[in-house]
Amino acid sequence: MRKPKIHLSPPHMCGRELHYIKEAFDTNWVAPVGPNIEAFEKEMARHVGINDAVAVNSGTAALHLALSVLNVGKGDIVFCSTLTFVASANPILYQGAEPVFIDSEPDTWNMSPLALRKALHLASLEGRMPKAVIVVNLYGQSAKMDELLLICNYYGVPIIEDAAESLGSSYKGKASGTLGAFGVYSFNGNKIITTSGGGMLVSNNIASLKTARFLATQARDPEPYYQHHAMGYNYRMSNLLAGVGRIQLQQLEKRVDAKRLIYRNYFDALGDIEGISFMPELDNTKSNRWLTALTIDERQLGVTVGQILTALQQENIEARHVWKPMHLQPLFKGTRYYPHKENTHIAEQLFVRGICLPSGSNLSENDQQRVIQCIKELLERKRKRQLFILGKYEVMGE
């Protein structure tokens, strides 16, 4: 019989979410307007320590609104981390703008300040500056925000923080997602807290968020009839789901603790093995460890990333490659890209060597042991085969 499936990062409900759903039913606020939406926005803004928040139906929509508010359009360029999920970059295309991808650096796996400086310097020489820089905080780890902000502020280019994976993380005491001009969170089913699908755009610029809210509700003018002077979107979050989000937000700290503990257990079990390195956590930052990610040295370990993923899959365990960089995607063929250093392509290395392990905040200790055992047994099998082959050689050589 097949063992039960272990998912990468499944939804984790506490049960009380139903209360707010029921209340929405009872009061008949079953629409993309209602009291839960406003309450969720206020609670979210308070939680991360920012002036305002706009609840929308996905993180992708929040990113798209940020670009719209910044007037990104045809002929514009936008810089974006290359090591990310495609949702970080797609909204650039929605606006008819052109992405330019920036490599990672090894300490955080996130945007390289070196590569960004070079890209902005060349852009200024060419007289074609980006309208925005989308900085991703991968797997919960904050990018080197001070360095990135210093460079961007020098050139007067706003940062949009894609904090879809880093809600609950912090950078030098500040909540991840609150350091740029805009921050974006996601409540997709796999994220650290979820509304099944949803997102949030946050900023200290209340006027900008007012525009974002306007655009997210079909850009309807304040008239007694339906009048529009701008093109809008249907991007608001449902009042039902905002109720789920409110309860989920109350669980956030617990979820962060659980995910950090899962990371710790993996690290304790596998961290000593030569050829395995875990994703680092930068000093003065706290990662929510949304996913525990590691890289392997295939030669040292004697197994490939593919072999590990296959072994886990055979045990009905879902693990994944690290994101395939955007500049390697067929969708973005021919797009400009700036490496960390000449001949040093960090994101490509992380993609080739990286693995994300099951990291659900509801992952049981037993299930985590199944993952660890599966990897250890694979390594042991390989090691024995290696010894066997070497032994044979010795015999033959005698």
Ligand SMILES: *Cc1c(COP(=O)(O)O)cnc(C)c1O
């Ligand atoms: C999940 C994710 C998004 C998109 O969020 P959705 O809510 O699924 O639209 C954007 N960027 C990153 C890095 C993500 O992981």
